[in-house]
Amino acid sequence: MEKKRYERPHIVKLDSGMPGKFGMRNDSPPTTHIDGVAVTELVEKYGSPLFVISEHTIRSTYRKAYKAFSTRYPKVQFAWSYKTNYLPAVCNVFHQEGSWAEVVSGFEYDKALANGVDPGKIIFNGPGKTASELMKAAENGSLIHIDHLDELYLLTDLAGEMKRKPLVAIRVNMDTGIYPMWDRFGFNYENGQAWDALNKIMLSGKLELVGLHTHIGTFILGANAYGVAASKLADLALGLQQKFNHTIRYIDMGGGFASKNTLKGSYLPGADTNPTFDDYAEAITTALVNSGFKPESLPLLILETGRALIDEAGYIITSVLANKRLSTGRRATIIDAGVNLLFTAFWYQHPVTPAQGFSQYREENTIYGPLCMNIDCVRESINLPLLNKGDKLVIHYTGAYNLTQWMQFITLRPNVVIIDPDGTAHLIRQNESNDSVSSLEKTPDYLIGIK
Amino acid sequence: MKINENLAISESGFLFNPSTGESFTVNPIGAEIIELMKEGKTEAEISEKIIKSYEVDIKTLQKDLHDFSEILRHHQLLDQYEETKN
Ligand SMILES: Cc1ncc(COP(=O)(O)O)c(C=O)c1O
Numbered sequence: 001m002e003k004k005r006y007e008r009p010h011i012v013k014l015d016s017g018m019p020g021k022f023g024m025r026n027d028s029p030p031t032t033h034i035d036g037v038a039v040t041e042l043v044e045k046y047g048s049p050l051f052v053i054s055e056h057t058i059r060s061t062y063r064k065a066y067k068a069f070s071t072r073y074p075k076v077q078f079a080w081s082y083k084t085n086y087l088p089a090v091c092n093v094f095h096q097e098g099s100w101a102e103v104v105s106g107f108e109y110d111k112a113l114a115n116g117v118d119p120g121k122i123i124f125n126g127p128g129k130t131a132s133e134l135m136k137a138a139e140n141g142s143l144i145h146i147d148h149l150d151e152l153y154l155l156t157d158l159a160g161e162m163k164r165k166p167l168v169a170i171r172v173n174m175d176t177g178i179y180p181m182w183d184r185f186g187f188n189y190e191n192g193q194a195w196d197a198l199n200k201i202m203l204s205g206k207l208e209l210v211g212l213h214t215h216i217g218t219f220i221l222g223a224n225a226y227g228v229a230a231s232k233l234a235d236l237a238l239g240l241q242q243k244f245n246h247t248i249r250y251i252d253m254g255g256g257f258a259s260k261n262t263l264k265g266s267y268l269p270g271a272d273t274n275p276t277f278d279d280y281a282e283a284i285t286t287a288l289v290n291s292g293f294k295p296e297s298l299p300l301l302i303l304e305t306g307r308a309l310i311d312e313a314g315y316i317i318t319s320v321l322a323n324k325r326l327s328t329g330r331r332a333t334i335i336d337a338g339v340n341l342l343f344t345a346f347w348y349q350h351p352v353t354p355a356q357g358f359s360q361y362r363e364e365n366t367i368y369g370p371l372c373m374n375i376d377c378v379r380e381s382i383n384l385p386l387l388n389k390g391d392k393l394v395i396h397y398t399g400a401y402n403l404t405q406w407m408q409f410i411t412l413r414p415n416v417v418i419i420d421p422d423g424t425a426h427l428i429r430q431n432e433s434n435d436s437v438s439s440l441e442k443t444p445d446y447l448i449g450i451k
Numbered sequence: 452m453k454i455n456e457n458l459a460i461s462e463s464g465f466l467f468n469p470s471t472g473e474s475f476t477v478n479p480i481g482a483e484i485i486e487l488m489k490e491g492k493t494e495a496e497i498s499e500k501i502i503k504s505y506e507v508d509i510k511t512l513q514k515d516l517h518d519f520s521e522i523l524r525h526h527q528l529l530d531q532y533e534e535t536k537n
Binding site: 001003004005006007008009010011012013014325329359361386388389 | 466473474475476477478479480481484503504505506507511512515516518519521522523525526528
């Protein structure tokens with residue numbers, strides 16, 4: 001006689017009260033396959049935990065975003081925000097789709113060059129560019145977004161030694177009605193700092209002012225803030241025309257669109273309630289089209305969208321290591337992927353689904369990672385089927401920031417694969433080993449050995 | 452460990468405790484275990500029976516059985532008199 005699939009014995013009291021905030025049912029179907037590839041097969045070949053990137057999802061998300069803007073505005077350019085996910089394979093999917101690169105350090109700048117990006121299509125943001133990085137980028141004809149006056153002075157000085165005039169924009173911060181207001185980066189609009197910087201650039205004659213940039217924040221849930229920001233940049237651009245008879249080439253609205261993730265503390269799932277690309281596009285393009293630009297001289301609209309383009313393409317496959325009951329009677333599940341791999345668990349309630357079919361019984365769970373640290377909590381509260389040790393789970397919407405902010409902390413970082421549109425998996429980052437980590441460590445002779 | 456004998460369990464896993472008026476749902480294997488408990492089977496007998504028909508190792512099962520009876524106790528589904536006697 002064949003044995004039945006085992007499920008833990010489970011009993012739950014029926015309450016007739018209202019469904020609670022955390023009691024929303026989670027009957028999402030199991031994720032047995034990702035882009036047609038069986039999760040079990042992926043784990044067998046590449047181990048657990050495992051990061052999986054769906055190339056199909058990247059491309060289709062990108063195309064949706066591009067369409068939302070290009071159907072409303074004549075000149076649109078995306079620039080892939082490297083810090084969101086700078087694995088070369090991922091960057092090159094975006095570059096193949098037509099994205100430029102947006103980088104915030106010399107390290108990222110060199111990565112973009114190594115990926116084959118035309119230097120003229122690299123936007124160099126960030127508050128910490130060094131003199132040699134500025135020289136290199138400027139001489140390459142990359143677009144330098146000036147963050148503060150010290151950088152403006154430095155670049156103006158360096159310009160004297162250069163063979164070509166540096167191409168620059170300024171980063172503008174402003175009140176768009178959202179809280180908190182990001183005023184740490186760039187020059188403020190309301191208090192006149194932005195005009196001060198523009199005047200200095202125009203009057204020095206040493207820099208070629210080609211654009212205006214803003215990045216109003218991240219995971220912005222109100223699309224209207226972008227309308228306000230676009231109007232303010234348009235206002236600066238039109239002022240430059242009037243005062244200096246100078247026409248800028250582009251307006252760069254930065255990143256910050258929300259992905260489908262659900263912020264911690266939200267009542268409703270982000271996938272149902274967050275603004276769509278169409279909402280953001282409508283706000284931005286309406287503001288630009290309705291400003292004083294002549295229709296034939298509308299500036300190029302650049303977008304540095306990060307998380308909204310990649311979050312949904314990323315998955316982590318993880319294994320149940322143990323389940324236990326906490327002193328309060330609450331069920332806890334321990335998995336092999338913690339906040340060391342899933343930095344964004346601090347912000348989001350990532351959807352988690354089983355990778356195999358289960359009965360309809362569900363139990364409220366807290367999911368912990370494998371780190372011996374109190375902070376290592378992947379989900380504080382989630383309804384899950386009755387999991388056994390060894391079962392696989394899939395964590396969704398993990399494509400943004402995790403593969404750049406993950407930590408080699410307590411455990412080693414795992415393999416990363418991309419699934420191509422034909423359903424073949426390719427390794428795009430090798431798992432770390434003790435050797436690869438310790439190859440960077442040095443022990444002085446007198447500290448070798450224990451005696 | 453003795454289950455409250457008055458408990459009524461339906462085929463669909465609906466469990467009613469007449470002494471408190473509370474109701475519960477229980478999954479098929481849980482219902483099977485409660486039935487075995489009502490028949491007065493010992494923990495060892497129950498394990499043996501379950502191992503024969505389900506794909507599970509003894510360590511996992513013992514851990515889960517122990518947890519299950521803790522939850523039954525928490526919901527006051529174990530026989531109160533037997534409980535105090537132990
Ligand atoms: C200048 C700049 N552009 C783009 C981004 C990407 O932002 P997001 O991932 O929120 O779209 C960031 C992220 O912090 C940024 O600082």
